[in-house]
Amino acid sequence: MEQIIQVTILGIGLGGVFALMGSGLSLVFGVMRIVNLAHPSLIIAGAFTAYWGFRLWGIDPLVMLPVATLLLAAIGVLLYKIFFERNAKSATYSEMTVLLTFAIAMIIEGALGAMFSNTQRVTSPSYATDAFFLGDIFIPKGQLYAGMVSMLIIGLLAAFLKYSRLGYAIRATTQNRDAAALLGVNVNMVGLMSFAIGIGLAGAAGALTSFVFSFFPAKHWEWIAVLMSLVVMGGMGSIVGTVVASFGLSIVAAFVGAYVGSTWSTMTFFLALFLVLLFRPQGLFGEKPELL
Amino acid sequence: MTEFLKVEGITAGYGDGPAILDGAHMTVQQGKVHCIIGPNGAGKSTLMKVIAGMLPVRKGEVIFKGENLKGLRPDQTLRRGIAFVPQERALFPKMTVRENLRMGGYILNNDRERDRRIDEIFDRFPILRERADQHAGTMSGGQQQTLAMARTLILRPEIVMFDEPSLGLAPMIVREMFAIVRMIAEQGVTVLLVEQNAVMGLKHADWGVVLDLGRTLFEGPAQEVLHDPRIQELYLGGRKVA
Numbered sequence: 001m002e003q004i005i006q007v008t009i010l011g012i013g014l015g016g017v018f019a020l021m022g023s024g025l026s027l028v029f030g031v032m033r034i035v036n037l038a039h040p041s042l043i044i045a046g047a048f049t050a051y052w053g054f055r056l057w058g059i060d061p062l063v064m065l066p067v068a069t070l071l072l073a074a075i076g077v078l079l080y081k082i083f084f085e086r087n088a089k090s091a092t093y094s095e096m097t098v099l100l101t102f103a104i105a106m107i108i109e110g111a112l113g114a115m116f117s118n119t120q121r122v123t124s125p126s127y128a129t130d131a132f133f134l135g136d137i138f139i140p141k142g143q144l145y146a147g148m149v150s151m152l153i154i155g156l157l158a159a160f161l162k163y164s165r166l167g168y169a170i171r172a173t174t175q176n177r178d179a180a181a182l183l184g185v186n187v188n189m190v191g192l193m194s195f196a197i198g199i200g201l202a203g204a205a206g207a208l209t210s211f212v213f214s215f216f217p218a219k220h221w222e223w224i225a226v227l228m229s230l231v232v233m234g235g236m237g238s239i240v241g242t243v244v245a246s247f248g249l250s251i252v253a254a255f256v257g258a259y260v261g262s263t264w265s266t267m268t269f270f271l272a273l274f275l276v277l278l279f280r281p282q283g284l285f286g287e288k289p290e291l292l
Numbered sequence: 293m294t295e296f297l298k299v300e301g302i303t304a305g306y307g308d309g310p311a312i313l314d315g316a317h318m319t320v321q322q323g324k325v326h327c328i329i330g331p332n333g334a335g336k337s338t339l340m341k342v343i344a345g346m347l348p349v350r351k352g353e354v355i356f357k358g359e360n361l362k363g364l365r366p367d368q369t370l371r372r373g374i375a376f377v378p379q380e381r382a383l384f385p386k387m388t389v390r391e392n393l394r395m396g397g398y399i400l401n402n403d404r405e406r407d408r409r410i411d412e413i414f415d416r417f418p419i420l421r422e423r424a425d426q427h428a429g430t431m432s433g434g435q436q437q438t439l440a441m442a443r444t445l446i447l448r449p450e451i452v453m454f455d456e457p458s459l460g461l462a463p464m465i466v467r468e469m470f471a472i473v474r475m476i477a478e479q480g481v482t483v484l485l486v487e488q489n490a491v492m493g494l495k496h497a498d499w500g501v502v503l504d505l506g507r508t509l510f511e512g513p514a515q516e517v518l519h520d521p522r523i524q525e526l527y528l529g530g531r532k533v534a
Contacts, residue, residue, distance in 0.1 A: 165398075172395050175384040182344065182376055184367035184399035 003258070006137050011254030013140065015247035016147025017208055021223065022230040022242040023154055024201030030174040030237025031194040034084060034097040038104040039202055040220035040227060045108060046072050046206020047123075047215050048116060054123045054210075061123045062149065065207040072203025076196040079104065088191065105220060112217035123210040146208040153204055154243060157197075161239075170194050174237060226266065229273035235283030245272075245284060296322040296482065297343075297451060301352035303506075304342045311350065312338045314506035320451070320499075325473060325483045327497035327514060329490040331526070334503040336486040337379060340453045343484075344376035345369040356451075371399060373450035379486075380459060382440040385429025389420055389439055392428050396443035409446050416475075417442050434465035441472055445481075452476060453484040458492065470496040494518040502526070 025039045046068040053064035083100055087093060122128070127141040161167040172180040173190045181187045209215065230249065234241025249272055257265030276283060297320035305311045313335040320326055328336045341347040343354055345364045354361040361369060366376070384392055393413060397406035414421035417438055423431055428439060437457055444452045454473070458466040473496060477483050487493025494500050500517030502509040504526060510517070517523060 168391065168395060169398065171387060171391075172384050172398075175386055176382070178346075178378060179382050179384065180395070182346070182366050182370070182378065182382075183395050184370050185395075186367070 002136055007254045007258045008251055009137065009139055010143070011251030012247060013143030013147045014212075014254065015250030016150040017143075017205065017212055018226065018230060018250055019243040019246035020150035020153055020201060020208065021205040022227050022234070022246055023157065023239045024198040024205065025227055026231050026234060026237055026239050026242040027157075027170075027194055027201070028198035029231065030239075031170055032084065032088075032191050033094045034195070035094055035101065036198070037098060037101040037224055038079075038108060039101075039198075040223035041105040041108040041112075041217075042072055042075070042199055042202040043206040043209060043223065044112060044215055044217060044220050045075070046203035047210035048112060048121075048206070049203065050207035050210040051121055051123045054125065060125055061207050061211050062125075062145065065149070065204050068203035068207040069200045070203075072206070073196045073200030076199025077192065079199070080192050080195040084195065085188065085192070088188070105224075109217045109220065116217070118216050118218060120214045120216050121210075122214040125211060128211040142211050146212045149208055150205070153201070154239070157201070158239070166190070166193060222266070225273070226269045229269040229276075233272055233276045233283055235285035238283065238285040241283055241285030295355070296320055296357065298355045299339070299343065299352070300355070302339065302342055302349060302354070303351035304338060304347050304349055306347070312506055313342065315352070315508075316503060316506060317352075317508045318501045318511055320482060320484065322450075322482050323477060323480050324498040325477045325485065325496065325514075326499045326501060327485045327487050327490075327493040328501045328503060329487055329493055329517075329523075330503035330509075333505075335506040336503055337455050338506075339503065340376060340455055340484065340486060341378075343369070343453065344374060346376075367399065370447065370449075373447075374453070375444035375447060375449040375451070376453045377440045377444060377455065377457070379455040383428045383436055383443075386427055388425050389428055389431070390424045392439055393420070393443055393446060396446040399447070406446065409448075413442050413445060416445075432465075433461050434468060437461065437465075437469055438472060441469075441476070445476070449481060451482045451484065453486075455486045456488055457485065458487065458489060466492065490523070491518065 021043055025036055028034050028036050049068040049071055050061040050064040053059040053067065054061055084097070087096060090096060127145060130141045131138040132141060161171055169180065169185045169190050173185060173187050177187055230245045231242055233245040233249065249269055253265045253268040256268050299316065299318045302313050302316045303311050304313045316335060316339055328339060330336055338347065342349055345361065345366045345368060349362050356372060356374065384395060387395070390410065393410045394406065397409060400406045414424070419435060420439060420442060423435065428436060431439070441454060441457065457469045457473070461469065473483055473485065485493055485497065494514045494517055497514040499511065500514040501511040502517060502523055509522065509526065
């Protein structure tokens with residue numbers, strides 16, 4: 001029994017971080033129909049931001065989080081202006097963005113590798129290796145903090161989308177771009193803002209990731225499939241769906257890791273991706289099949 | 293006297309594609325219901341998109357109260373008082389009825405005023421108040437169309453354009469839609485309708501405009517258009533109407 005609780009707790013801890021990683025991806029797909037394969041590489045860039053802040057100046061990664069968020073949001077604005085804005089009217093936009101973001105991912109990986117080398121790194125504030133104990137059950141502080149901050153950020157994102165004027169515009173544009181434009185929404189500005197927010201969230205996720213997982217520039221290849229499975233399972237563009245899928249799959253993955261073998265843990269995500277694509281291609285929360 | 297809205301010699305099409313409209317014209321009188329009819333591909337919806345600023349004008353002019361609307365974007369025509377409900381899918385299905393109405397007042401900068409106007413809409417359409425917190429996509433087709441039409445009124449427009457409001461609705465619900473159209477017109481709002489069902493549309497309109505192959509064949513009082521032999525020949529395959 002204790003082991004089951006223990007494994008569940010570890011799964012929840014991972015789920016929180018994956019939820020934040022996936023929600024930015026989901027937002028960008030929902031509004032812009034951009035399948036952003038570069039999202040995990042931008043998360044790594046956020047992780048490096050937090051890592052160097054700690055390594056050079058001893059700044060806590062949680063304090064570096066807003067810095068990484070803003071830095072990555074600014075990079076998001078640049079990427080959008082350079083690559084995505086001019087092509088938005090193309091009929092094959094989504095398909096094209098797969099290739100485009102694949103290329104961007106490789107460029108970012110190469111740039112990070114050239115600057116910081118491909119060594120494994122992890123930000124190591126004191127809590128990263130510490131834990132709370134409840135009897136025999138331990139709760140790693142790093143994962144706990146990362147999970148809690150993730151939930152806080154996702155909660156703020158949800159409130160922003162639900163109540164703010166820009167949030168209304170973002171949701172409206174996601175659901176019906178033409179109708180939003182007809183009601184006076186500047187859909188191009190909404191696209192830019194949601195892209196910046198989505199990439200900013202990648203930066204925030206990176207700062208948290210930096211003390212939860214060890215990372216190196218090429219690590220994003222491992223994450224892209226995991227994140228895609230979360231977003232597809234959540235229903236492509238549904239943030240709630242992505243969050244639910246993140247927790248669900250992370251907990252299952254933790255159990256697979258504990259009882260089947262840790263090398264099989266990641267398989268959970270791919271297996272779930274296959275099953276969802278076969279039996280419910282619209283995802284858990286999506287209403288119609290539109291994968292790409 | 294300047295005319296209310298005048299459409300003159302409009303040529304327009306999608307992207308670099310062929311001209312869908314090729315010299316269409318129509319006159320619009322304030323406070324009247326205008327019905328645009330014509331066979332498939334005549335350019336009815338395209339004409340509305342041009343007036344709303346969704347499609348650029350290649351040739352010709354749209355003059356609204358003395359101002360040329362050429363080159364204006366949809367949000368700019370909206371600010372001048374022209375609202376457009378495109379065919380089907382005009383709503384945000386996963387937003388509530390109230391949120392949809394709030395989007396209708398998106399360009400208002402005063403939330404209190406917007407919510408007051410939403411309250412007025414609720415008074416006029418009690419069914420929408422009942423469904424205020426329900427997702428728009430879960431309502432019946434007629435209720436969704438009612439919401440789409442009601443939503444345009446938040447901005448107190450001078451002209452509303454409805455592209456086939458009766459599409460996919462049961463005959464009894466269609467009558468309700470036309471009752472709403474009539475009610476809107478009685479408030480002094482000018483209405484432009486596109487209707488696939490020409491007889492139905494003309495019966496509820498004051499003015500009829502007949503389009504074919506991107507051109508205006510003729511226009512006139514709806515009753516006259518309805519009984520004009522030319523439309524029976526063109527549009528109804530020679531069958532006797534009404």
